[in-house]
Amino acid sequence: MAGEAPADSTAFINHHLTHLKVGEGFWSLHVDTIVMSVLLGLVTIGLLYSAARKATPGVPGKWQAFVEMLVEFIDTTVKEVFHLDRRFLAPLALTIFVWVFLMNAMDLLPLDLPGKVAGFFGIHYWRAVPTADLNTTFAMSLTVLGVVMYFTFKAKGAGGYVHELFTSPFGANPLLWLPNFFLNLVELLSKPVSLAMRLFGNMYAGELVFMLIALLGAGFFTFTVAGTAGMLGQVAMGAAWAIFHILIITLQAFIFMVLTVVYSAMATEHH
């Protein structure tokens, strides 16, 4: 992948943007996304479970203290906004936060590393960031929509919800049913779409900037002044972007979690 002429840069980027696909058309599966997200989900569960297993009421170890801090932070966030029984929502929020954070953090791996590792197994394409795939983010946001609908029906009942769909925010006059319904539909559908696309956009753009920075150092093995300058530029800009990206990763996971909680809370409040 190193030392290519500029004409190959598009091919380089296109290669790094290709998923490991099985099947075709509507039924194509991105195997790399599925494997990475399941793996990281197991890591999430394993990490949190190990903290719960070894928890002592005495002086806590560092890992236990960290997990306790995390759980308390999530619990405070949920408690501020959501006023019903939060025994389902708070663990869901914790899972979302840790899982999305780990999936996003795969973006900090060196660009060619997953490809090299996959190459040992004879696999030619491997995209390591599951959340840079629209499938993952939409799967999560549609699940969040399902959770929000569950809370809606639980708080308002089916009849109450239909009544609210057609009579708020403008009023109960039958002439206003259609505008009310239209507004409520747009509000309902925009939530999962924006949730998914926000996370996808951030991660995809981040990955792409890493690829473009990697192209800077592509001329190193030509042993020219320009090549060496490109290599130093790549190291410097790569470091800067990676440090900025650490903030973005955490922030996007936090935003996804907070919006899940806030949408659930909005679904349970009565007008």
Add this chain to the structure above:
Amino acid sequence: MENLALIAQVQGYTAIALGLIIGLGAVGACIGIGIMGSKFLEAAARQPELIPTLQGRMFLLAGLIDAAFLIGVALAMFFAFANPLLARFG
């Protein structure tokens, strides 16, 4: 030959469109963050004891304000490297 001219035209217009997407998105996002940041600084100066709470909310808002811009950037990058408008030309 005419195919080549058409492909060049599509690519040229795509390039201009990408510039507009990223540029206009950046204008909106930066002005939004600027307004929000200035309000945060004002509030921090009035009530320094609220700084930790407000800071958390500020980061949340920064992520939300940047959302549309970054979605635009992701779409622009997609068009830059796998332009679907060129599919018609094979």
